[in-house]
Structures are given as C-alpha cells and as structure tokens.
Amino acid sequence: MACSVGDRIVVESEKVGQQSRAGVVEQVLQEDPPRVLVRWDDGRTTILSPSSGAARFASGSKRSRR
Numbered sequence: 001m002a003c004s005v006g007d008r009i010v011v012e013s014e015k016v017g018q019q020s021r022a023g024v025v026e027q028v029l030q031e032d033p034p035r036v037l038v039r040w041d042d043g044r045t046t047i048l049s050p051s052s053g054a055a056r057f058a059s060g061s062k063r064s065r066r
Helices: none
Strands: 008-011 021-030 035-040 045-048 055-058
Touching: none
Parallel strands: none
Antiparallel strands: 008 021, 008 055, 021 035, 035 045
C-alpha cells in the first residue's frame, strides 16, 4: 500500500449506512507499516495507519482539475 504526498485516500466505513471518508495525503510519516497525515475533505487532519483493505489510494496526478 504505497502512497505519496498529494494522493487521494478513501477510507471505507466500518458501519453499515455510514459514508466513507476521503482526503489528501499531506505527509508520509512511515512507509512500512504505512502511516500518513491526511487532510480530510471536511478540513480536519488525522494521522492514519490504514489496515489492509480498509483504504484506497489514488495518485494525485489522476485527480480531476477544476
């Protein structure tokens, strides 16, 4: 689960009916196991250590430009 600064991250909800969370990787703190600083779309920041299958990363270069 490699990622870099600027990548989009989507974390799936653990509860039925609850929406997933999405944000942008602001800083990679540790590679293995992965530990990243994320700025969520709602403006909050979190240090996250996603478990396998709980998060998806998308390259920052693939984001749509406005």
